[in-house]
Amino acid sequence: MEQYVIKPWDTRDDGQPAPVDWDMQVPPEVDAIAELVMKEYEMSVSSKTLITSKPDKGGAIWRIETDKGPRSLKVLHRTPERSLYSVGLQEYVVRQGARVPALIPARDGKLFVEKGGKLWIVTDWIALTQATKVDLAGAQELCFGLGEFHRHSKGYVPPQGAKNSSRLYRWPNYYQKIAKKIGWMREMAKAYRETTASNSILSVVDKYERQALDALERLKASAYPRMVQMGEPHWGVVHQDYGWSNGQNGPGGLWVIDLDGVAYDLPFRDLRKLITSTMDDMGVWDLTWMRGMIEAYHRANPLDRESFEVLLIDLAAPNEFYKHLKEMFYDPVTFLNTEAEAILQRILSTDQTKDQALAELAKDISQYQPGDYTQAAVPATTVRQAPASASDQANWQLASPNPAAKGESKPVDVEPGKLIRLPEKESKPVRTAVAAKKPPVKEERRVEAARESGKREKEKEKLPDVVLFPNPELPFAETTTPASRQSERLKPIVATVKKAGSKPVKKKAASTGSAKTASKTGKKTVLNKSSVAKKASAKLPAGKALKKTGKSNEKAKTGTQLAKRSSSPRGTQHAAVKHPYKKAAAPSRKLTSNQAKKPRAVKAKKTGRSMR
Numbered sequence: 001m002e003q004y005v006i007k008p009w010d011t012r013d014d015g016q017p018a019p020v021d022w023d024m025q026v027p028p029e030v031d032a033i034a035e036l037v038m039k040e041y042e043m044s045v046s047s048k049t050l051i052t053s054k055p056d057k058g059g060a061i062w063r064i065e066t067d068k069g070p071r072s073l074k075v076l077h078r079t080p081e082r083s084l085y086s087v088g089l090q091e092y093v094v095r096q097g098a099r100v101p102a103l104i105p106a107r108d109g110k111l112f113v114e115k116g117g118k119l120w121i122v123t124d125w126i127a128l129t130q131a132t133k134v135d136l137a138g139a140q141e142l143c144f145g146l147g148e149f150h151r152h153s154k155g156y157v158p159p160q161g162a163k164n165s166s167r168l169y170r171w172p173n174y175y176q177k178i179a180k181k182i183g184w185m186r187e188m189a190k191a192y193r194e195t196t197a198s199n200s201i202l203s204v205v206d207k208y209e210r211q212a213l214d215a216l217e218r219l220k221a222s223a224y225p226r227m228v229q230m231g232e233p234h235w236g237v238v239h240q241d242y243g244w245s246n247g248q249n250g251p252g253g254l255w256v257i258d259l260d261g262v263a264y265d266l267p268f269r270d271l272r273k274l275i276t277s278t279m280d281d282m283g284v285w286d287l288t289w290m291r292g293m294i295e296a297y298h299r300a301n302p303l304d305r306e307s308f309e310v311l312l313i314d315l316a317a318p319n320e321f322y323k324h325l326k327e328m329f330y331d332p333v334t335f336l337n338t339e340a341e342a343i344l345q346r347i348l349s350t351d352q353t354k355d356q357a358l359a360e361l362a363k364d365i366s367q368y369q370p371g372d373y374t375q376a377a378v379p380a381t382t383v384r385q386a387p388a389s390a391s392d393q394a395n396w397q398l399a400s401p402n403p404a405a406k407g408e409s410k411p412v413d414v415e416p417g418k419l420i421r422l423p424e425k426e427s428k429p430v431r432t433a434v435a436a437k438k439p440p441v442k443e444e445r446r447v448e449a450a451r452e453s454g455k456r457e458k459e460k461e462k463l464p465d466v467v468l469f470p471n472p473e474l475p476f477a478e479t480t481t482p483a484s485r486q487s488e489r490l491k492p493i494v495a496t497v498k499k500a501g502s503k504p505v506k507k508k509a510a511s512t513g514s515a516k517t518a519s520k521t522g523k524k525t526v527l528n529k530s531s532v533a534k535k536a537s538a539k540l541p542a543g544k545a546l547k548k549t550g551k552s553n554e555k556a557k558t559g560t561q562l563a564k565r566s567s568s569p570r571g572t573q574h575a576a577v578k579h580p581y582k583k584a585a586a587p588s589r590k591l592t593s594n595q596a597k598k599p600r601a602v603k604a605k606k607t608g609r610s611m612r
Helices: 028-038 080-096 136-153 171-191 198-221 225-226 268-282 287-302 305-316 320-329 332-338 338-351 352-369 441-460 503-522 529-541 551-569 597-607
Strands: 045-054 058-065 068-076 113-115 118-124 245-251 253-256
Touching: 028 045, 028 058, 028 068, 028 113, 028 118, 045 068, 068 080, 068 268, 080 118, 080 136, 080 320, 171 198, 171 320, 171 332, 198 225, 198 305, 198 320, 198 338, 225 245, 225 305, 253 305, 268 287, 268 320, 268 338, 287 352, 305 352, 320 332, 332 338, 332 529, 338 352
Parallel strands: none
Antiparallel strands: 045 058, 058 068, 068 118, 113 118, 245 253
């Protein structure tokens, strides 16, 4: 059972609708691990009831009846390192006095159990009731409880080994992403012109793209760059999924639950999400509701003028348009033909009152005091602290910690000249240069040949009349390059092609002879073209064949064959050199006496077929 790793068990990638009980079941392996986890605690369990699950993520929560009273058992679907961040936060805010369920330690003193590749936690089951949605009082209760939670989270630093989670420095990237993907929506609507919502989207997409870009420019000009310099612990964390289901009334006031997705950020990002979703549900941007929700939050966690300004910028961004219409990226045809038109019309109807409501709300900025952002941020490593209930750091160590787990990247795109001081990063090992190894003795020849080849390539670029492989129909001549290594590695012979009107025949003979002399002596010889031509004419009477000695003829033949083999192995390998000074066409297979053709000729005569 310890070998089983919990993973999402129903992702619904095929686009099929989820069954009614989709989130009310878990695999038997997960259920069996839950039984093992409960044995790690000092309690006797009489029953276990699945409350809900996340089949697409791999999480679940049970209500368990124990001898210590009803409790909650939960498997966190994120990685152990990431879940350790939220577990540490939950313990921290409980110590600060927040109304958050307290974690119950296991037998080993840890506030979690690691099994199935996930972290499991147990808390007391708190009887909660949902705040009312029908009036402003319920929304204010929700906002006040949110402000309390944010205030208690300030100063939090995760335990050693936890993966840091932060959105604090990503606001510019968020607006850039919205603008880019709204641009994708335009292209998607163009690509699916025949769909129902295509024309409606194209008629408004420019406006919403402009809203995202305007929000980005306003953010850069705001106090945001100075605000984030204060560092992550200064601001505390956001819930990221806060709403009527995760903030409920209980003993003493409003309780905040489901903290497994918390992250560092400007805290009023949660407030903005709550306001925009409420306005979307109401179908109108109601100034009274917005003011009431912000005031309730302000009583619990005071806002300054700079925070209120950034909150206004975030409210003005096309959040709901992007949130609802981005579904087209998953199944464009179905979404654009079914849901998109109704969703778009509802958003357009709601946004008719948005600009005016935000303009009126902006007049309240004078009611908030300016903030002080002159203090330099303190690196998180200098204020790290261990929770009181687990003074020994071993109580926060994972069973198999991942040494590669690091904090999430913090891309920053702010106004030039305004430095944002980020938490210190771990130093990376410096890559040292390695001394080049001397090639082995056996490889020296190969290296030398490669160098010579490179030199020839450079010479080829400088001399357009020089070709590496001569045309068989043109006269060729061996170069005067030293041939001391020709026996070790065959090299192509460079031939000089003469232009029309010249008589290269006699010069070719002299060049060939000089090359052979150079090969014999190993020295480079400088040729005088006119003298070579005279010597060649005197030695060779017209119309007579060249007299060849055994030794010189063998070398001439070898040099000629090497040059031609490099050009055309099949056509010239067996051709005899009858007259190296006489310009002649390349030998043809039809004229070559080939013994292999005789049987074919006989066969052709018998069958009456022509070989041609």
